[in-house]
Amino acid sequence: xxxxxxxxLRDLKVSMKRWSDLLTGIIMFILVAFIFPLIAGSDQDFxxxxxxxxxxxxxxxxxxxxxxxxxxxxxxxxxxxxxxxxTHSLSGLVFIKILSYWISSSLPxxxxxxxxxxxxxxxxxxxxxxxxxxxxATTTLVNINSLAAALTLGVRYPxxxxxxxxxxxxxxxxMFGSKAIEYSILGMDISGPxxxxxxxxxxxxxxxxxxxxxAIRISID
Amino acid sequence: xxSDVLQLDSASLFRDDQLIFNDISFELKxxxxxxxxxxxxxxxxxxxxxxxxxxQLTEGSVLWNHAPIDAISSDYYNHLAYLAHTNGLIxxxxxxxNLTYSLxxxxxxxxxxxxxxxxxxxxxxxxxxxxxxxxxxxxxLSFIIMSGKSLWVFDEPYANLDSQSIDYLNQRxxxxxxxxxxxxxxxxxxxxxxxxxxxxxxx
Amino acid sequence: MNLKQIYKYGSPPNYFKLSLKAENWFLIPGILxxxxxxLGGLFIAPPDYQMGHAFRIIYFHVPSxxxxxxxxxxxxxxxxxxxxxxxxxxxxxxxxxxxxxxxxTFLALVTGMLWGKPMWGxxxxxxxxLTSQFILLLLYLGxxxxxxxxxxxxxADLAASILALTGVIxxxxxxxxxxxxxxxxxxxxxxxxxxxxxxGDMLWPLLVMIFxxxxxxxxxxxxxxxxxxxxxxxxxxxxxxYIKELQ
Amino acid sequence: MDMLSMGDxxxxxxxxxxxxxxxxxxxxISAQRQFTSVLNEVKSHNENE
Numbered sequence: 001x002x003x004x005x006x007x008x009l010r011d012l013k014v015s016m017k018r019w020s021d022l023l024t025g026i027i028m029f030i031l032v033a034f035i036f037p038l039i040a041g042s043d044q045d046f047x048x049x050x051x052x053x054x055x056x057x058x059x060x061x062x063x064x065x066x067x068x069x070x071x072x073x074x075x076x077x078x079x080x081x082x083x084x085x086x087t088h089s090l091s092g093l094v095f096i097k098i099l100s101y102w103i104s105s106s107l108p109x110x111x112x113x114x115x116x117x118x119x120x121x122x123x124x125x126x127x128x129x130x131x132x133x134x135x136x137a138t139t140t141l142v143n144i145n146s147l148a149a150a151l152t153l154g155v156r157y158p159x160x161x162x163x164x165x166x167x168x169x170x171x172x173x174x175m176f177g178s179k180a181i182e183y184s185i186l187g188m189d190i191s192g193p194x195x196x197x198x199x200x201x202x203x204x205x206x207x208x209x210x211x212x213x214x215a216i217r218i219s220i221d
Numbered sequence: 222x223x224s225d226v227l228q229l230d231s232a233s234l235f236r237d238d239q240l241i242f243n244d245i246s247f248e249l250k251x252x253x254x255x256x257x258x259x260x261x262x263x264x265x266x267x268x269x270x271x272x273x274x275x276x277q278l279t280e281g282s283v284l285w286n287h288a289p290i291d292a293i294s295s296d297y298y299n300h301l302a303y304l305a306h307t308n309g310l311i312x313x314x315x316x317x318x319n320l321t322y323s324l325x326x327x328x329x330x331x332x333x334x335x336x337x338x339x340x341x342x343x344x345x346x347x348x349x350x351x352x353x354x355x356x357x358x359x360x361x362l363s364f365i366i367m368s369g370k371s372l373w374v375f376d377e378p379y380a381n382l383d384s385q386s387i388d389y390l391n392q393r394x395x396x397x398x399x400x401x402x403x404x405x406x407x408x409x410x411x412x413x414x415x416x417x418x419x420x421x422x423x424x
Numbered sequence: 425m426n427l428k429q430i431y432k433y434g435s436p437p438n439y440f441k442l443s444l445k446a447e448n449w450f451l452i453p454g455i456l457x458x459x460x461x462x463l464g465g466l467f468i469a470p471p472d473y474q475m476g477h478a479f480r481i482i483y484f485h486v487p488s489x490x491x492x493x494x495x496x497x498x499x500x501x502x503x504x505x506x507x508x509x510x511x512x513x514x515x516x517x518x519x520x521x522x523x524x525x526x527x528x529t530f531l532a533l534v535t536g537m538l539w540g541k542p543m544w545g546x547x548x549x550x551x552x553x554l555t556s557q558f559i560l561l562l563l564y565l566g567x568x569x570x571x572x573x574x575x576x577x578x579x580a581d582l583a584a585s586i587l588a589l590t591g592v593i594x595x596x597x598x599x600x601x602x603x604x605x606x607x608x609x610x611x612x613x614x615x616x617x618x619x620x621x622x623x624g625d626m627l628w629p630l631l632v633m634i635f636x637x638x639x640x641x642x643x644x645x646x647x648x649x650x651x652x653x654x655x656x657x658x659x660x661x662x663x664x665x666y667i668k669e670l671q
Numbered sequence: 672m673d674m675l676s677m678g679d680x681x682x683x684x685x686x687x688x689x690x691x692x693x694x695x696x697x698x699x700i701s702a703q704r705q706f707t708s709v710l711n712e713v714k715s716h717n718e719n720e
Contacts, residue, residue, distance in 0.1 A: 003324060010314070010322035017313035078307030085273060086324045087298045147590065151583045155573045164569060165587060168562045169594050172601040179605075200597075207593070211586055218582040221276050237577050238659055277578075458695075462688065478680035484687045523701075527694050535687045542683050640695060644702045651706040658713050667713050 003088055007096050015104035018069065025066035026108050032058035033116040044121045048185050051120040051130070052178030059109055059134055060170060063141045067162055070101050070149045071216065084220055094216065095209035098146050106138035122185060129184035136197035137177040143208030144169045150212045153219035173200060224251040225286055225300060225371060227272070227403065232281030234267055241267045242423060244281075249405070251371075252398050254416045257407040259423030265407040266306070268423065269376050272405065273303045302370035304378060308361035312350035316341065316360055319349060323364055335363040338389045355381045366393050373397065375406040379414075391415055437662040439513045440653045443646040451643030457636030464629030472626075481539045483629055487637040489532035489557060493595075495525035495641065496560060499567070500592035503585030512656055513649075515581035518588060519571060520648035524641060526564035532557050552606035556599045563591040577656065 015022060036054045037047060074080040083093050110131050117130040148165040152158035180193035227249040234241040242264040249255050259265050270276040272283055274290050274297070283290045285297040310319050316336075336342055339359040349357055358381060365373055373394075379387055394404050395416050406414065465483030472479035499521040506514035536554045537547040548554070567584050574580035657663050 006322050007324075010311070010318075013318065013322075014311055014313050074311075076307065077311060078305050078309035079311055081275060081303070081305055081307075082309045082324050084275065085298055085301060085303055087296075147586075151570060151587060152573075154575075154579060154583075155570075158573075161566070161569055161573055164562060164566045168559045168566065168598065169590065171559060172594075172597050175601050175605050196601075211590060215583060215586050218579050218586075221576075221579055235659075237575075466684070466688070476680060478683060480684045481687045484691045488691065524698050527698055531691055531694050534690055538683045538687045538690075542680050644698050647702040647706055651702070651709040654706075654713060655709045658716055663713055664717050667710070667717055670710070 003086070004092060004096050007083075007093055008100050011097055011100035012104060015100065018073075021066055021069045022105050022108065025062040025105050026112060028065050029058045029062040029109050029112055030116070032061055033113075033119075037120070047120045048122070049182070051117065051122060051185065052181035053174075054120075055113055055116065055130060055134060055181060056137060056174045056177040059106075059113075059138055060141060060166075060174060062109055063105070063138065063145050064163065064166060066105055067145045067149055067166075068158075070097075070146050071153055072149070075153055075220075080216065081220060084217060090213040090216065091209045094146070094213045095205070098142060098209060098212070101146070102139060102142040106135075106142055109138060110135050126184050129190065130181050132194070133177050133180045133184075133197065136194070136201055137173050139201040140173050140197075140204040141170055143204035143212075147208060147212050147215060150215035150219060153216065173197070176200075224401070225403065226250050226284075227372065228284040228287070229272065230281055230284070232268075232271065232278050232283070234264070234271060234276065235279045245421065246281075247419060247421060249403050249419065251401040251403060253419055254394065254398055254404045254406070254414075255419040255421065256414055256417040257405065257421050257423065258409075258411075259407075260409050263423035265409070265423055266376055268421075269303075269374055269405065269407055273301060273374055274298075300371045301374065302365040302368045302372065303374045303376075304361055304365050305376050308349075308357050309364075310349045310357055310361055313348060315348050316345045316352070319360070320364065320367075323368075335366045335393070336360075338393070339363050339386055355383065355386075358382060359386055362390060366397075371402050373402065373404045375404070377407055377409065379406075379408060379410070436513055436653050436657050436660070437666075440650055440657075440662075440666075443650045443653075447643050447646040447650075449643075450639045450646060454636050454639030454641070454643050457632050457639060459636075461629045461633035461636050464625075464632060469626045469629055475543065478539070478542045479626075481535055483633050485532060485535035485539055486630060487634045488528045488535065489553065490634060491637050491641055492525055492528040492532050492557070492560060495521055495528060496563065496588075496595065497592060499525060500588045503588040506581060507585050507589075513653060515585065516649050516652035516656060517645070518585060519581065520645055520652050522564060522568050522571070524644060524648070526561060526568060528637075528641075529557060529561040529564055533561065550606070552599075552603040555606070556602045559598050559602070560595070563595070567591070 033054055036050060040046070040050065071080060074083070083097075084090055086093065113134040114127050114131050117127045122130060144166055145162075148162045149158075151165065152161050155161060176193040176196045180190055180197060183190040183193060228247070230246045231244050232246070233243040245268065247255060257265050257268060267276060271278050274283065285295055285300075288295050290297040310316075314322070333342060333345070336345060339362070341356060341360055341363065344352060344356060349360070352360065358378075362375075362378060365375075378390065382390065391414070398404060398416055404416075406417075408414070461483060465480055469480065469483075471477045499518050502514045502518035502521065505511060506518060533554065536551075536557065540549045540551075540554075541547050567587055570587055571580045571584040574583055654663055654666075
């Protein structure tokens with residue numbers, strides 16, 4: 001079992017133990033998606049129009065809430081320094097860390113988004129499309145989150161700064177994600193937005209870990 | 222282990238314009254034990270972190286086998302094991318899990334003799350969070366001893382260790398040195414550590 | 425410019441003297457061009473047949489919008505040079521561009537709104553250029569805030585440079601997603617802020633203003649870079665020697 | 672030439688002129704002041720050395 005598999009299993013095990021942090025993300029996702037129809041009206045075609053933005057916005061807020069505990073706990077207990085000192089490339093290790101964090105924090109969102117979609121009168125294959133959109137969108141979001149978290153490791157109160165960094169970079173994802181959901185519900189051709197989301201996923205998974213590794217080396221200095 | 226050499230030539234570190242340490246040089250060969258003395262806040266930890274490559278020096282450089290440690294070709298990190306003030310253990314996992322998933326991957330982790338030496342055998346299944354400060358310190362020490370790396374760097378290893386563990390630690394360090402290993406320790410107390418032959422005092 | 429020259433001008437003392445000398449070479453022409461551009465734009469250019477005199481605002485909006493984008497590109501370029509060659513000078517240049525760049529973006533936003541008020545009755549219009557201008561302002565503020573909130577100078581430079589590079593990679597993506605999104609909602613109308621094809625008396629003041637803004641911008645940046653380099657190299661011999669010369 | 676009213680768009684044109692002038696002035700002055708403050712800082716740094 002090489003070191004990358006080990007780190008992957010270790011991080012999964014740790015995030016299972018830290019279930020309370022992940023739960024805050026999921027609860028935020030459900031709450032935002034649940035509150036919207038209550039306060040904005042719940043007739044069918046209105047819900048069909050707002051499901052895209054609501055799902056994307058709540059996945060952004062969910063990732064924002066649980067953004068703190070990507071690197072901060074590891075910095076406090078010293079295991080981040082051991083990662084930096086290992087012989088293996090830090091970008092690879094950070095890629096594994098981001099992947100395992102994505103699985104433990106964003107996969108539940110994908111599952112929950114199917115329930116939310118059915119609550120928004122979405123039926124049949126469209127639910128699968130909504131889930132696929134959330135899957136693709138959260139991959140880029142998790143990379144931007146980890147970069148922002150790594151950049152603000154040394155900062156004492158990083159809350160406002162992280163949001164300011166996160167918002168402009170995640171805007172294209174929110175736009176194209178909500179368009180992807182809207183097109184799939186209206187039955188229009190959804191290849192455009194999905195190509196964009198996949199493209200952004202590939203871009204962020206290739207450049208993200210490298211930038212995050214460099215940011216970690218700086219913050220640890 | 223062939224003879225490695227760790228050199229530090231005229232290193233100095235400034236944090237913006239606050240001097241941390243100035244013009245420190247030493248040469249550590251196989252079998253040497255360097256002790257860094259100095260009271261709190263004298264820059265011991267910063268010096269150790271620059272030796273590990275975590276902090277960038279303002280002037281001077283750290284050489285491993287006459288090559289800078291951050292050069293691509295350098296295999297410095299194959300030989301380095303570092304114990305910081307934070308123990309590098311994950312509180313949520315048990316001691317055994319920390320050991321099996323530890324990043325110093327060697328086959329040594331099957332024999333738990335070092336853990337017995339530190340009387341940690343009975344608490345191997347309990348999560349690190351439930352261990353006392355001294356116990357997790359001893360666990361981190363035993364991980365490094367078991368890591369099989371040739372250069373050990375300890376940052377104040379003797380803090381909150383009971384005397385029985387200190388003797389065991391000195392015993393292991395002596396064995397490591399006789400086996401051509403290298404050790405760097407830092408301390409803020411004056412007591413003499415038996416096996417040291419090099420010393421630096423930080424002002 | 426072979427590598428030796430880069431190192432010659434790259435070293436702080438030379439760049440410091442260079443930027444102090446260059447300051448006036450940029451400021452004077454910049455101010456003159458702006459004055460000529462203002463006179464040309466406000467008085468000489470004939471009123472637009474459709475928008476009347478209100479179109480004169482483009483002489484203030486287009487140069488600042490254009491310069492705010494290119495200033496971000498300069499900042500990201502300086503950040504890249506700083507990261508690759510770990511040069512203090514490049515980081516100082518990147519850090520000193522940020523505040524001016526941010527105020528230029530703010531300027532572009534305000535003049536855009538002043539343009540919108542008479543034209544469409546509302547100050548803020550969800551137009552592609554105004555929205556991406558606002559996002560550019562957020563990117564600038566992100567850079568400045570990150571730079572301020574990290575205490576140690578060297579770490580702040582490196583971290584903020586990563587943000588600048590990430591921003592410059594994302595800027596085209598953000599801009600075109602906003603344009604794409606904008607054509608969805610108001611597919612028919614042309615982008616309202618694209619300067620109408622103007623020629624002759626209307627065009628030359630605009631070009632003069634653009635160059636004037638550019639020169640003035642670099643003049644002020646030279647002064648800020650000089651103070652930034654001096655602040656970082658406070659301990660060095662050449663800084664002390666420079667102060668003795670002044671007295 | 673109705674210099675001031677500009678076909679009742681005068682307010683918008685002149686205020687955009689004024690704001691641009693103000694922003695440029697502020698940037699110029701803060702640059703000068705920043706330089707002098709760094710100079711004094713280095714001077715005092717030299718004196719007490």
